[in-house]
Amino acid sequence: MLTSIQTLTYTMSKLFFPLFISIFFAVGFGMLGYGINSAKKSVEVSNWPSVTGTITNMSLRESSDSDGTTYGVEVEYRYSVMGRTYTGSRLAFGYISSSGRQAHQDILNKLESASSVKVRYSPQNPATSTLSFGIHRSIKFVLAFAITWLAFVFGFTLIWWIASQPDDVLLKNLEVTLKR
Template sequence: MSTTSSSQQMSARMKFFFSRIFPLIFVAVGASVAFFGIRGLVRAKASVEWPAAQGRIARSVVERHYSSSNGRSSTTYHAAILYEFSVHGATFNGTRVAYGDYGSSDPSHAREIVNRYPEGKAVTVHYMPGNPEECVLEPGLKAQSWFMPAFGLIFFAAGILMAIYIPKAMAKQQNAEPDSQGDAAKRTS
């Protein structure tokens, strides 16, 4: 008898996890990613109006990042650009080329950025008024700027839909189970 109640209790825990916690994880992750993505969009749009300063590329290389999971490995290539610039006599460093910068398994994108910004090149740096650490070489919205907010909103919406439909599906299945057990009992008698 304790085995039955233990398995029923485990089943109730699993139902709670899949109907409430699992969707909540999607909602939380989606909301966080969407928040930072939308903040990036707002800054990207505003960056075209930011003041500019002259700077110089201090470092420009393609970096490789290796990762492995489940016996499979992958390589991602990023353009690692470091630039220096001065605002009111204070020197600042920046690494952002454009909002929405991304790495890829194809090194050609990273190489193209590194070729565009070779070490020693003079550049125009756009910086946020009052916060020069927030800076960018290519101001404005780019196609890749939309990836993070879109990804976050999709995750958020998936979590909301799961929170609505998983409990309904579980309730429907639970209501169907007593009927199927009753039908089985009728067949055995």
């Protein structure tokens, strides 16, 4: 028979784990949503109108912390649509910095060698613009990470659920002779 403390502990563990693990599911689905949304927007850009733009500023951003160093290209450009001048700073939807310096250096080198750039802008809002499009490495990384994260969290949840179940099969099929 369970004591009141054991009952309380059992009840709390039954409530705590679902609340605790739901945070990890929320993070995973949030990352997945971000990746899917970025992919959708980045593919849509291929159908946006384009104009010639001028780069006004660019650099390779380097950020270091205890986990290492990440790199990302920062770019600013100017373009005109129907006589109105806009400025933009989006390289691509979903583009994020990463530890692979060379990939970002290659992007910067291409931009540095350009006399002008093709700027794609939203037909609904010309102030929304980007220089590149498609399912690029940053989007693939976020999607792969989110799927891996969710698989791990799902697996961990499944293991917890199995461990929390009584072993009825073992008990049912355990044949014993009772003591007299």
